[in-house]
Structure formats: C-alpha cells, structure tokens
Amino acid sequence: MSTLLEVSGVSVTFDGFRAINNLSFQIGNAELRAVIGPNGAGKTTFMDIVTGETRPDEGRVIWGEKSVSLLRMSEAKIAQAGIGRKFQKPTVFEDQTVQENLLMALKNKRGWLGALFYRPLAGDLDKVRELATEIGLKDELTRKSGELSHGQKQWLEIGMLLAQEPRLLLVDEPAAGMTPQEREHTTDLLVQAAKSRAVVVVEHDMEFVRRLNCKVTVLHEGSVLAEGSLDHVTSNQDVIDVYLGR
Amino acid sequence: MDRSFVAKNPSVLVFLAILSLFALGVTVLSEGFGIGVISTSFVKTLGKALCLCLIAVAMDLVWGFTGILSLGHFAFFGLGGYMIGMWLMYERTRLIVVDSLAQADIPPTSAEVVDAIGTQIFGVVGSSEFPFIWAFSHSLTLQLILIVLVPGLLALIFGWLAFRSRVTGVYLSILTQAMTLALALYLFQNDSGLRGNNGLSGLQNLPGVTASQDVVSIWFFWASALALGMGYMLAAWIVSGKFGSVIRGIRDNEARVRFLGYSVEVYKLAVFTLTACIAAIAGALYYPQAGIINPEEMAPIASIYLAVWVAIGGRGRLYGAVIGAAFVSLLSTWFTGGQAPDIPLGFYTIKWVDWWQVLLGVSFVLVTLFAPQGIGGLFDLLSNRHHPDRHGSNLGPDDGALREKEAS
Numbered sequence: 001m002s003t004l005l006e007v008s009g010v011s012v013t014f015d016g017f018r019a020i021n022n023l024s025f026q027i028g029n030a031e032l033r034a035v036i037g038p039n040g041a042g043k044t045t046f047m048d049i050v051t052g053e054t055r056p057d058e059g060r061v062i063w064g065e066k067s068v069s070l071l072r073m074s075e076a077k078i079a080q081a082g083i084g085r086k087f088q089k090p091t092v093f094e095d096q097t098v099q100e101n102l103l104m105a106l107k108n109k110r111g112w113l114g115a116l117f118y119r120p121l122a123g124d125l126d127k128v129r130e131l132a133t134e135i136g137l138k139d140e141l142t143r144k145s146g147e148l149s150h151g152q153k154q155w156l157e158i159g160m161l162l163a164q165e166p167r168l169l170l171v172d173e174p175a176a177g178m179t180p181q182e183r184e185h186t187t188d189l190l191v192q193a194a195k196s197r198a199v200v201v202v203e204h205d206m207e208f209v210r211r212l213n214c215k216v217t218v219l220h221e222g223s224v225l226a227e228g229s230l231d232h233v234t235s236n237q238d239v240i241d242v243y244l245g246r
Numbered sequence: 247m248d249r250s251f252v253a254k255n256p257s258v259l260v261f262l263a264i265l266s267l268f269a270l271g272v273t274v275l276s277e278g279f280g281i282g283v284i285s286t287s288f289v290k291t292l293g294k295a296l297c298l299c300l301i302a303v304a305m306d307l308v309w310g311f312t313g314i315l316s317l318g319h320f321a322f323f324g325l326g327g328y329m330i331g332m333w334l335m336y337e338r339t340r341l342i343v344v345d346s347l348a349q350a351d352i353p354p355t356s357a358e359v360v361d362a363i364g365t366q367i368f369g370v371v372g373s374s375e376f377p378f379i380w381a382f383s384h385s386l387t388l389q390l391i392l393i394v395l396v397p398g399l400l401a402l403i404f405g406w407l408a409f410r411s412r413v414t415g416v417y418l419s420i421l422t423q424a425m426t427l428a429l430a431l432y433l434f435q436n437d438s439g440l441r442g443n444n445g446l447s448g449l450q451n452l453p454g455v456t457a458s459q460d461v462v463s464i465w466f467f468w469a470s471a472l473a474l475g476m477g478y479m480l481a482a483w484i485v486s487g488k489f490g491s492v493i494r495g496i497r498d499n500e501a502r503v504r505f506l507g508y509s510v511e512v513y514k515l516a517v518f519t520l521t522a523c524i525a526a527i528a529g530a531l532y533y534p535q536a537g538i539i540n541p542e543e544m545a546p547i548a549s550i551y552l553a554v555w556v557a558i559g560g561r562g563r564l565y566g567a568v569i570g571a572a573f574v575s576l577l578s579t580w581f582t583g584g585q586a587p588d589i590p591l592g593f594y595t596i597k598w599v600d601w602w603q604v605l606l607g608v609s610f611v612l613v614t615l616f617a618p619q620g621i622g623g624l625f626d627l628l629s630n631r632h633h634p635d636r637h638g639s640n641l642g643p644d645d646g647a648l649r650e651k652e653a654s
Contacts, residue, residue, distance in 0.1 A: 051505060053501075074504075074509070075501075075504040075505060076504050076507050076508055076509040076510070077507075077509075079504070079505050079506060079507035080507040084505070085505045087502070091499055091502045091642075093491070093494065093495045093498055093499065093502070093641075093642070094498065094641045094642070094653075095494055095498060095641050095648060095653055096491055096494060096495070100491045103488060103491065104488060104491045104492060104495060104506060105506055110506075110507045110508050110509065111509075111512075112489065112492075112509075112512050112513050112516045115487070115488045115489040115492055115508075115513075116484065116487065116488075116489040117487075118487060118488040118489070119487065120488075146641060146653070160506070164506065164507065
C-alpha cells in the first residue's frame with residue numbers, strides 16, 4: 001500500500017511544553033484510522049501540524065506520490081492539495097444556507113476572481129443535492145444552517161468535507177454530542193468515505209472506535225504509544241496504564 | 247437558483263426605484279431645473295449625502311460583510327477628493343492666469359504661464375514651485391485615473407502588509423486608524439505639496455463652465471446619484487455570489503474558510519482595495535460639491551463616524567448602510583447648521599450645535615445595546631422575518647462575526 005501522508009520525527013514545543021515529541025505516523029490511500037489518547041496527548045496539535053496551522057520545530061511532513069513537504073505550504077494550499085479537516089465543534093457558516101455552505105466547499109477553483117464570476121452550474125447543483133441526500137439534509141437546502149440541530153450541523157460539516165473531495169480527511173471527535181442513531185449514521189458515512197480516501201478519526205469514545213473497526217493509533221504525551229487493531233492496543237499494558245486503566 | 251440577479255435581489259430594484267424617484271423629485275424642486283423650492287445649497291447637501299451613502303456601502307462591504315472594521319476609509323475618500331481637486335484648481339487658475347497675462351504686450355511663454363499658476367496656487371504656503379505630485383494635474387484624464395489609482399495602491403500596499411501578517415480584529419482597526427492619522431498629519435505640513443492646512447479650495451467652480459451653481463449643483467447631484475446606484479448594484483452583485491459566501495465566511499470564521507482551501511488574505515485584500523476605490527470615487531464627487539478639502543477631512547474621527555452610520559443603519563445589509571449614512575448625516579447637518587431649535591431649561595440652554603455629538607454618541611450606544619440590527623432591522627419587522635434562536639451565541643468565533651442579535 002502506497003503512503004499518502006508520512007509524518008516523521010516531528011516535535012513541537014509551546015512555551016517550553018512539549019506537545020508533540022518525535023511523533024511518526026503514516027497512512028495510506030483508502031485507509032480508515034482512529035487516533036485515541038488521553039487529554040493533552042497531542043491529538044489536536046497533530047492535526048494542526050498536518051493542516052499547516054502549527055509549524056513544528058523539527059521533523060518532516062511528506063504528502064502524496066510526489067512527496068512534497070507540507071511544512072512550507074499555507075493552510076489554504078494544503079487544503080487545496082487535498083487535506084480536509086473537521087473540527088471538534090461543528091463549524092458551519094451559520095449565516096448562510098445549507099446550499100451556500102455546500103457550494104462553497106464544493107471542489108472548484110479557489111481564486112477570488114473565479115469566485116466573483118462563479119455562478120453555480122447545473123452539475124454543481126446536482127452534486128450539492130446528491131451530497132445533501134447522503135447527509136440527510138435534502139429538505140433543508142434553503143434553510144440557514146444556523147437553524148439546524150447540533151447533529152445536523154455535524155453532518156453538514158461532514159458533507160462539506162466530502163464536497164471538497166479531499167484525499168485525506170481529518171475528523172476531530174465526530175460523535176460528540178450525538179444521539180445513538182446519529183452516531184450510527186456518522187459511522188456509516190465515515191466507513192463509506194474511507195473506501196475511496198484516507199480518513200483519520202480522533203475520538204474519545206471507545207464504543208464508537210470499535211464500531212469503526214479499523215487500525216488504531218494510541219497517542220500519549222506527544223508520541224505514539226501503540227498501534228494496531230483495537231483489541232491489540234487495548235491489551236497492551238502501556239495503554240492500559242496510561243489510558244484505559246483510569 | 248436559476249433566477250436572474252435582480253429576481254434574487256428584489257431589494258436592489260426597490261432601491262434603484264427609490265433613488266431615481268428621489269433624484270427626479272429633487273430636480274423638479276431645484277432652483278436650477280425646477281420650481282425652486284429647494285435651495286441650491288440644500289441640493290449640494292443632498293448630493294453630498296449621496297456620496298456619503300456610497301462610502302457607507304463600501305464600509306458595509308468591508309465591515310458588515312467581511313468583518314474588517316476599517317477605521318481608515320475616509321483617508322481614501324479624502325485622497326479621491328484631493329485627486330480631482332488638483333485638476334480643478336490647476337485648470338481654473340490656468341484660465342485666470344492666461345486671461346490676465348493676455349493683457350500684457352508680449353504674449354507669455356508656456357513656462358511663464360506655469361510659473362504664474364504655481365505662484366497663484368502655492369503662494370499661500372510660501373512657494374511657487376510645482377511639487378512632483380502635481381505632475382499630472384494639467385490633464386483631467388490622468389487625474390481621473392489617479393482618483394482610483396492612488397487610493398487603490400495605498401490600500402493594496404497597506405492591506406498586503408497588514409493581512410499577510412494576519413493582523414485582525416481590534417489591532418487591524420488601530421492600524422487603519424494610524425494610517426489615516428499619519429496621512430492627515432503629513433498633509434497638514436506646508437511642504438507636503440497639497441497646500442498644508444489650507445487644502446484645496448474653490449472646487450465648486452468647474453473650469454470653462456459658465457453655467458451657474460444652481461445648474462452645476464444638479465449635475466453633481468445626478469452624478470452622485472448615478473455613482474450610488476452603480477456602486478450599490480456592484481456591491482449587491484458581489485455579495486450575492488460565491489465571493490459573497492466566502493467573505494461572509496471570513497467575517498464569521500476565517501480559520502474555517504482557510505481549511506476549505508480559500509486564501510483568506512487574498513480575499514480580504516481584494517475587498518479592502520475595491521472598497522478603497524469606491525470610497526475614493528465617492529470622495530471625488532463629494533468635494534466639488536463641498537468646494538473645499540483640507541487634511542482635517544481625513545482625521546480619524548471621520549472614519550469612526552462612518553462606522554457609526556453603518557452600525558446605526560444595520561451592518562451586513564447594504565440598504566441599512568445607505569439609510570444609516572443618509573439619516574445620520576442629514577440629521578447632523580440639521581443639528582450643527584443651527585436649524586434645530588435650542589431647548590431652554592431655565593438654568594441652562596441646550597444648544598444643539600454643542601450637544602448634537604452627545605446625542606449621536608448616546609444613540610450609537612443605545613442602538614448597539616438594544617437594536618443591534620439598526621434601522622435596517624425595521625424591514626425585518628415589517629416582513630415578519632423569523633430569526634433563528636442561537637441561544638445567545640455569535641455566528642462565528644471571530645471578532646468581526648455577526649452577533650446573534652445582528653443576524654437575520
């Protein structure tokens with residue numbers, strides 16, 4: 001399996017606190033991966049580094065077949081290269097309709113002149129409707145997304161990520177605050193998404209991770225503690241000590 | 247979704263209709279073309295108010311839609327005024343000089359004419375040399391181009407430096423404020439080349455035009471109305487499409503927009519520069535009606551007023567900005583012009599010339615606290631629009647994000 005993203009030997013320090021310590025991580029095309037770890041393990045910082053929001057002090061972040069370094073690219077360029085990110089809190093543009101949110105995310109030219117003269121083509125609108133059906137918001141297209149329920153906003157955000165057609169999807173605690181039915185729907189969406197692209201899910205909830213049924217990476221104090229199937233890592237003594245045992 | 251631009255934005259049509267009716271009405275009532283009910287000076291006041299509405303539209307684009315609280319847009323407005331003022335002053339002085347030198351026995355050389363113009367214009371600051379920046383003042387075409395070019399370039403350079411270093415929120419506001427203050431202080435100097443604190447004057451006289459001010463005032467009134475109409479349509483078109491989606495996204499949550507792959511800095515720079523150009527055009531139409539421009543016009547307080555107008559009108563809706571600017575600036579003219587009756591309290595008499603600013607300040611605070619949607623919010627009441635309950639949270643995490651009570 002070819003590697004899509006390779007993070008190697010990355011460290012980052014905030015005011016003397018080492019948030020990430022010599023972290024290495026790899027993911028291939030079309031792979032689903034869960035990242036777990038206690039609070040402060042560096043899960044969110046890890047995502048910040050990959051998406052370009054935080055610059056590491058040392059290490060390499062290599063992307064794609066051409067092995068380009070992401071460290072010199074801006075957030076926007078990294079997103080254009082094919083990395084999508086879903087935040088912990090649902091962040092949709094509440095002042096705009098579901099359709100406007102999805103159209104903005106839809107893979108298209110990102111330049112300002114292009115956006116100024118852009119008018120949605122029939123194909124784009126079809127795609128938006130398709131996505132809306134997939135995330136269960138077909139009937140809410142003209143509603144302002146600020147009016148949606150918490151769970152619906154989470155799906156809209158996932159829909160926006162899918163609209164971006166990223167090759168790697170970073171998802172931060174997708175199931176937080178969802179009802180059991182909503183969780184099930186979210187699991188399906190993620191598993192489905194991982195068939196054609198790489199998906200990294202950061203999650204606290206063990207039940208949810210079990211349902212994803214994928215390889216798990218355990219982070220602790222900024223580096224990888226264990227990696228493997230969920231059963232494998234949960235039987236690891238180190239993992240039990242720092243995380244599960246609590 | 248497939249409807250035309252006007253069908254999707256009925257407010258644009260309504261706005262244009264009201265503006266045309268207003269312009270027609272004023273023309274019919276004017277001294278120059280009509281029955282003379284409205285005095286020429288009041289026509290000028292109304293024309294100037296239209297220019298202020300135009301810069302308010304620009305302010306709404308940059309603040310209400312993009313979330314950049316610029317407190318420097320009057321610098322661009324003033325620069326636009328200076329650019330047109332340079333030609334007006336040069337050309338009018340040239341005509342006078344040529345006229346008076348024609349009386350002499352020997353016809354003057356062109357160098358002599360230029361020298362005489364220089365002495366006329368710069369005598370007041372103890373100089374007679376044309377500064378470098380007046381190089382194009384003899385040409386109307388070039389000076390018209392400079393109206394958008396000079397403020398546009400200033401905005402481009404300033405914006406590029408500020409946005410590239412990711413200065414946002416209150417820090418950016420302070421920076422824009424510093425820019426306009428620095429520009430005003432520079433222009434106050436006699437050797438700045440723009441006649442220091444004297445500024446440029448006599449701008450109401452169009453060189454070579456013999457028509458009376460009664461007529462000229464209506465020309466400028468119509469030009470201002472046309473500029474406002476076109477500026478409004480342009481702004482409405484900009485915010486209606488995907489570009490509008492992106493800048494509203496930047497206002498509410500710019501980090502999220504970045505992760506969608508949009509280069510936030512470039513969008514901000516585009517909006518900042520474009521609105522600077524709109525402000526400059528508004529200024530170029532305003533000052534020939536005011537007759538005089540001096541660096542005082544660029545004082546930071548002017549740009550703060552601009553923000554107050556937009557806030558009182560209701561930010562994030564274009565007609566709100568227009569209503570706010572028209573309402574507050576006309577009311578301000580009424581109060582400060584000594585037309586408002588004094589209120590005798592026995593022990594003290596409230597003179598509105600002194601107390602108007604207090605009234606304005608208090609209304610600004612009251613609107614911000616109790617009616618954040620401003621005057622524009624009244625239209626939502628009329629149309630019974632439903633506001634979603636966001637449980638008191640803003641629409642996004644950024645400083646410029648709409649607050650719940652502002653959103654519709």
